[in-house]
Amino acid sequence: MTDITLLDGSIGQELVKRSGDRATPLWSTQVMIDHPDLVRQVHDAYFRAGATVATTNTYAVLRDRLKRVALEDRVEDLTETAMLSARAARDAAGHGRVAASLGPLIASYRPDICPPAEEAAKIYEEPVRLMKDRADILLIETMSSVDQADGALRAATGQGKPVWLSVTVEDDDGTKLRSGEPVGDLAPLVARHDPDAVLVNCSRPEAVAAALDIVKGFGKPFGAYANGFTRISEGFLKDAPTVDALEQRTDLDPAAYADFVMGWVGQGATIVGGCCEVGPDHIAELARRLNEAGHRIV
Numbered sequence: 001m002t003d004i005t006l007l008d009g010s011i012g013q014e015l016v017k018r019s020g021d022r023a024t025p026l027w028s029t030q031v032m033i034d035h036p037d038l039v040r041q042v043h044d045a046y047f048r049a050g051a052t053v054a055t056t057n058t059y060a061v062l063r064d065r066l067k068r069v070a071l072e073d074r075v076e077d078l079t080e081t082a083m084l085s086a087r088a089a090r091d092a093a094g095h096g097r098v099a100a101s102l103g104p105l106i107a108s109y110r111p112d113i114c115p116p117a118e119e120a121a122k123i124y125e126e127p128v129r130l131m132k133d134r135a136d137i138l139l140i141e142t143m144s145s146v147d148q149a150d151g152a153l154r155a156a157t158g159q160g161k162p163v164w165l166s167v168t169v170e171d172d173d174g175t176k177l178r179s180g181e182p183v184g185d186l187a188p189l190v191a192r193h194d195p196d197a198v199l200v201n202c203s204r205p206e207a208v209a210a211a212l213d214i215v216k217g218f219g220k221p222f223g224a225y226a227n228g229f230t231r232i233s234e235g236f237l238k239d240a241p242t243v244d245a246l247e248q249r250t251d252l253d254p255a256a257y258a259d260f261v262m263g264w265v266g267q268g269a270t271i272v273g274g275c276c277e278v279g280p281d282h283i284a285e286l287a288r289r290l291n292e293a294g295h296r297i298v
Contacts, residue, residue, distance in 0.1 A: 001293065001294045001295050001296075002265070002270060002295050002296070003270065003295070003296050003297075003298045004265065004270055004271075004272060004290055004295045004296065004297055004298065005052060005053060005223070005270060005271045005272070005297075005298055006050055006051050006052050006053070006272065006273060006283065006286065006287060006290065006297045007051060007052075007053045007055065007099075007225050007271065007272065007273020007274070008043070008046035008049075008051040008053060008054060008055055008273055008274070008283060009046060009051075009225075009273060009274030009275070009278040009279050009280060009282055009283050010227075010228075010274060010275060010276045010277055010278050010279060011028065011042060011055055011056075011057050011059070011101075012027050012028035012057065012059060012060070012276065013028075013276045013277055014042050014045075014279055014280075015028040015031040015032070015035075015038055015039065015042055015057065016028060016031055018031075018035075018038050018041070018042065019031045019034065019035050019038060021034065021035075025068075025069070026060065026065070026066075026069060026071075027060050028057055028059070028060065029057075029060050029061055029065075029066070029078060032057055032078060032081055032082065033074075033078070036081050036085070039057050039081065039082060039085035039086075040085040040088055040089055042057075043085055043086055043088075043089030043090075044089050044092065044093075045280040046089075046280055046283055047089055047090070047092075047093035047096060048093075048280070048284075049280040049281070049283040049284035049287060050283060050284055050286075050287025050288075050297060051096070051273065051283050051287075052095065052096045052097065052297060052298060053096060053097050053098075053099050053137070053273070054086040054087075054089050054090050054096060054097070054098050054099065055086070055099045055101050055139060056082045056083055056085075056086045056098065056099065056100050056101050056131070056135070057081075057082040057085070057086075057101070058078075058079055058082045058083075058100060058101045058102070058103075058127065058131065059101045059102075059103035059141060059142075060103055061075065061078045061079050061082060061127070062075075062103065062105060062123070062127060063075050063123065063126060064105050064106055064123060065105075065106070066078075075126065075127075075130075076130060079127065079130045079131060080130075083098075083100070083130075083131060083134050083135070086098045087134060097136035097137055098134070098135050098136050098137070099135065099136065099137040099138075099139040099164070100127075100128075100131035100132070100134075100135035100137065100138050100139060101139050101141055102124060102127055102128070102138065102139065102140045102141065102152055102155075102156065103141050103142060104141075104142055104143065104144065104148060105120055105123060105124075105148075105151075108142055108144075108168075108202070109142075109144055109168065109178050110144070111143075111144040111145035111147070111148045111177075111178065111179045112179075114144075114145070114147075114148050114151070115151070116147060116151070117147050117148075117150040117151035117154060118151070118154075119151070120148070120151025120152065120154075120155075121150075121151045121152075121154035121155045122155075123151075123155075124151065124152050124154075124155035124156065125155050128155045128156055128159060132159045132160070132161055135161060136161070136162070137161060137162050137163075137164055137196075138156045138159065138161050138162070138163045138164070139164045139166065140152040140153065140156060140163065140164065140165045140166060140195075141166045141201055141202070142166065142167075142168045142201055142202045143165065143166065143167045143168065143177075144167070144168055144177055144178035144179050145177055145178070145179035145181060146177070146179070146181055146185050146186055146189055148179075149165055149167060149186065149189060150189055150193075152165075153165060153189065153193040153195065154193075157193050157194070157195070162196040162197075163193075163195045163196055164195060164196060164197040164198075164199060164271070165190070165193075165195040165197070165198050165199065166198075166199035166200065166201040166225075167183070167186065167198075167199070167200060167201070167211075168200070168201060168202045168203050169183060169200060169203045169207050169208075169210075169211045170203075170207065171203070171204050171207060172204075172207065173207065173210070174200075174203065174206075174207035174208055174209065174210030174211040174212075175210050175211065175214060182214075183211050183214040183215065184214050184217075186198070186215075186218070187217070187218055190218045190220065191218075195220065196220070196221065197220055197221040197222060197223070197271055198215050198218050198220045198221075198222050199215075199222060199223050199224055199225065199271060200212060200215065200223075200224040200225075200226075201224065201225045201226070201227075201275045202225075202226070202227045202275045202276060203224075203226055203227065204226060204227065204229070205226035205227075205252070205257065205260040205261075206260075207226075208224045208226050208260070208264060209263060209264065209267065211224070212224060212264055212267050212268075212269060213267065216267065216268050221270050221271060222268070222269055222270070222271070223264065223269040223270055223271030223272045223273075224261075224264050224269060224271075224272060225272060225273040225274050225275045225278070226257075226260065226274065226275055226278070227274075227275040227276040227277055227278065228248055228249050228252045228257070228274075228275075228276060228277025228278050229247065229248065229249065229276060229277060248277045249277065252277070252278075253282075254281045254282045254284070254285035254286070255285060257274065257278060257282045257285070257286070258282070258285045258286045258288075258289045261286055261289075262289055262290075262293065265290070265293075265295070272286070273286075274286075
């Protein structure tokens with residue numbers, strides 16, 4: 001029926017879980033420092049589950065985040081570890097693409113403390129430069145405001161690689177970005193920067209459909225990959241949080257998550273997968289459901 005790109009699921013949370021270590025503000029970057037072999041294992045697991053995209057573990061490998069813990073000199077080698085792991089898994093699978101993840105500056109869900117777009121664009125130039133030549137896609141993730149998305153898009157566009165913009169919406173109102181701005185306010189930005197796809201990620205699956213109803217009007221391929229948190233807590237919005245401040249849902253097993261995703265596909269989404277707390281079992285069930293419905297996973 002339809003060609004569907006099947007993303008992987010959680011990278012950061014999956015690494016934290018597999019490490020068995022206590023969560024730190026460095027999140028999955030700390031796991032990659034302590035257990036670099038786990039990164040390849042996670043990518044392999046998603047390819048086995050049926051995913052066709054490996055998202056690099058670079059969401060938080062940003063100079064501003066590493067500088068806080070005196071690790072800014074590790075930006076290049078950590079990026080190298082992440083890129084090599086994703087590419088090796090893709091090559092071993094014999095198919096798929098590598099998406100270079102560009103996460104929010106300073107902290108997730110905090111557009112109020114993010115540098116303005118012009119400044120942010122200069123900061124993003126470094127990770128874009130380090131990854132663009134070895135990635136198939138530049139994936140801008142979890143943007144919470146129009147200005148935050150603008151900063152990342154300024155750095156990523158025009159680099160000779162497809163750019164996918166993904167935004168996160170309010171837990172209880174998918175028509176609004178986490179900044180409170182209407183999702184529809186992204187339209188002029190999308191028209192100006194012309195990304196190759198617009199997605200919704202790291203949001204409760206219940207909020208995604210309303211966002212997609214708006215995003216599909218931008219005239220771009222679109223899709224979503226939701227999280228499995230109960231909600232983004234006030235504790236997580238404080239300085240230097242850890243994922244211990246977030247609670248995993250107990251009602252979002254692979255079948256339940258696949259129900260949501262198939263609804264998005266029914267809305268016209270052609271790029272789907274999972275975010276935090278959505279693991280390989282969820283992606284395997286989603287692959288099964290997509291195939292059962294007659295779609296072609298590409």
